Amino acid sequence: MTEALAEISLAGIAAAPLAEKRAVAARIDAELRRLGFFVVSDHSVPSALIDETIAVATAFFDLPLAEKMRIRSAAQGSPRGYLDYGLETLAHTTGRASPPDLKEGFGMGPLEVNTERAVIEGLAATYTPNVWPERPPRFRGTVTRYYRAMEGLTQRLMELFAIGMDLPPDYFVERFADHNSTLRLIHYPPPDRPPEPGQLRAGAHTDYGALTILLGQDRPGGLQVRTPSGEWIEARTRPHAFVINIGDLMMTWSNDRWLSNMHRVANPPPEAGEASRRLSLAYFCNPNDALRIECLPTCHGPGNPPRHAPIRAGEHRFRKIEMSKAALRAADA
Numbered sequence: 001m002t003e004a005l006a007e008i009s010l011a012g013i014a015a016a017p018l019a020e021k022r023a024v025a026a027r028i029d030a031e032l033r034r035l036g037f038f039v040v041s042d043h044s045v046p047s048a049l050i051d052e053t054i055a056v057a058t059a060f061f062d063l064p065l066a067e068k069m070r071i072r073s074a075a076q077g078s079p080r081g082y083l084d085y086g087l088e089t090l091a092h093t094t095g096r097a098s099p100p101d102l103k104e105g106f107g108m109g110p111l112e113v114n115t116e117r118a119v120i121e122g123l124a125a126t127y128t129p130n131v132w133p134e135r136p137p138r139f140r141g142t143v144t145r146y147y148r149a150m151e152g153l154t155q156r157l158m159e160l161f162a163i164g165m166d167l168p169p170d171y172f173v174e175r176f177a178d179h180n181s182t183l184r185l186i187h188y189p190p191p192d193r194p195p196e197p198g199q200l201r202a203g204a205h206t207d208y209g210a211l212t213i214l215l216g217q218d219r220p221g222g223l224q225v226r227t228p229s230g231e232w233i234e235a236r237t238r239p240h241a242f243v244i245n246i247g248d249l250m251m252t253w254s255n256d257r258w259l260s261n262m263h264r265v266a267n268p269p270p271e272a273g274e275a276s277r278r279l280s281l282a283y284f285c286n287p288n289d290a291l292r293i294e295c296l297p298t299c300h301g302p303g304n305p306p307r308h309a310p311i312r313a314g315e316h317r318f319r320k321i322e323m324s325k326a327a328l329r330a331a332d333a
């Protein structure tokens, strides 16, 4: 069995007849069962938009730290604005002790929100407002366009997911009305000192939501995915191809038919120097925060009872976000 990520082309998919969509959906189904990850090409997100987003992200991370800290992420709610070094330790979200991840980031979320659905009982602030840096000048417009492109690609993928799961093609549409998806620009700088024992660019974790669309630069110290046999393989990609993986909510929905798989970002070899500077654009697609996530109707039956207790989408994510910040709380105490 090959253990590399499969590449699936979405060329012409939007206007394709159902039979053709079914064939692509079957390939996606196979990859999500096997690895929980695949690569998409011909996805119709313009290469120029990807390049421009990388360019404004790079210019933002190049700003002086004090300027970035002016829009530092608030302590509670969905992370928005600047995520400084040391804020997040992804290994904690799977219950393992670790030093913080070696990265900084910028997070933003929905562009308009129906406030009537925006606050979930018992959760602090779910649809946290966006904050934007003053510089670079084209940052807000470019990042906004990229976010819109991710919303569009998500719709195409969710249709294929529904077909792959023998559901009506539009099954997920209303479930993603007032979605709370986060776009995160992530910067992994070249190391300026050896990592602490157990410290990675991003510790091993699973993603929390429905699916993730990742554009990661192919640099030393990149994304690694765990195989069913427990090895780590490098998820190497061409410049404008996306890595798609599902998160915990999709695994719960599918009753574990699809795998929300462990992945991490490795440290570069020290001799890689400046060449190991890496950016990634991670779009974490989440459904409506108030939605109860429970086994899909086509994923249980006699001999296959639902394996997970229902959980509200926003609640699961918030629990994970709080775990990821545990190091910060310990340091503050």
Ligand SMILES: O=C(O)CCC(=O)C(=O)O
Pocket (backbone or CB within 6 Å): 186, 202, 207, 214, 216, 222, 223, 263, 264, 265, 280, 282
């Ligand atoms: O930067 C990457 O390649 C992956 C990052 C990631 O997995 C995450 O932030 O959840």
Ligand SMILES: [Fe+2]
Pocket (backbone or CB within 6 Å): 205, 206, 207, 263
């Ligand atoms: Fe991840």
